[in-house]
Amino acid sequence: IAGITQAPTSQILAAGRRMTLRCTQDMRHNAMYWYRQDLGLGLRLIHYSNTAGTTGKGEVPDGYSVSRANTDDFPLTLASAVPSQTSVYFCASSDGGNTDTQYFGPGTRLTVL
């Protein structure tokens, strides 16, 4: 059982380029989340999905979009990357709502130059 996988592990990207971070879970969890983690700051929620077919905005959604076509996959897209989007991105999932334990993927380290 893999749990949650993320790809790529790391990426260096030129500003203005489009980038999609992939996230797949095999636990059949209903809810999925995208966070960014920056030094000195807590995890900040970008977007979430409570169930397949629905998405919602988190604390810092600007510049990012998501889709949830099925239960397993929750890709995060940066339409036109900017240097302030340099961060470590974590995908997470939980069985129910936010009061359920969230399980995290290994993260994607993204550098935008």
Place this chain on the structure above:
Amino acid sequence: GQNIDQPTEMTATEGAIVQINCTYQTSGFNGLFWYQQHAGEAPTFLSYNVLDGLEEKGRFSSFLSRSKGYSYLLLKELQMKDSASYLCAATDSNYQLIWGAGTKLIIKP
């Protein structure tokens, strides 16, 4: 506003006990999580407190006081592998998690 406060860094000795405090202020609080995060890795779940009191799980215990907006994580018989960041997170009225910046725990032999 909503806020989670925890110390930035703590140092402790192998075999000792350490208490990591967390104070929170959120609207519509439902519960408080503690996660462990080793450097360069993903956060992993440690505990979840909904009711006041202490919950013990092996060497780790977590305490919650809802009236004081306060929690702590207690780590006993510290081992070198406990060197990590410990993240406190509380739910808000939208059932989202508000995360603290984490406490980096350094264990010295």
